[in-house]
Amino acid sequence: MIELYGKERSEAFAQYVIDTGATVRQTAAYFGISKSTVHKDLSTKLRRVNKTLYMRVKDILEINKSERHIRGGEATKLKYLKRKGKSE
Numbered sequence: 001m002i003e004l005y006g007k008e009r010s011e012a013f014a015q016y017v018i019d020t021g022a023t024v025r026q027t028a029a030y031f032g033i034s035k036s037t038v039h040k041d042l043s044t045k046l047r048r049v050n051k052t053l054y055m056r057v058k059d060i061l062e063i064n065k066s067e068r069h070i071r072g073g074e075a076t077k078l079k080y081l082k083r084k085g086k087s088e
Contacts, residue, residue: 010041
């Protein structure tokens with residue numbers, strides 16, 4: 001993958017989140033970069049670079065944040081269902 005820096009990187013992260021509805025974790029995995037870098041770029045740098053994109057991404061990230069407890073609960077449920085299936 002082409003190395004992205006600065007404004008281009010922040011905008012690439014933002015466009016990916018807008019196009020896919022991805023979480024910070026999913027975006028980080030896709031670009032092969034740390035979650036903290038993605039979060040910093042989307043929450044701080046993008047705000048200065050492209051206010052329009054920032055507002056769109058902010059809304060998506062707020063939705064993801066409000067749903068994360070549900071995704072975590074589902075992951076835990078699947079984990080224990082798999083364990084139960086192996087022990088029987």
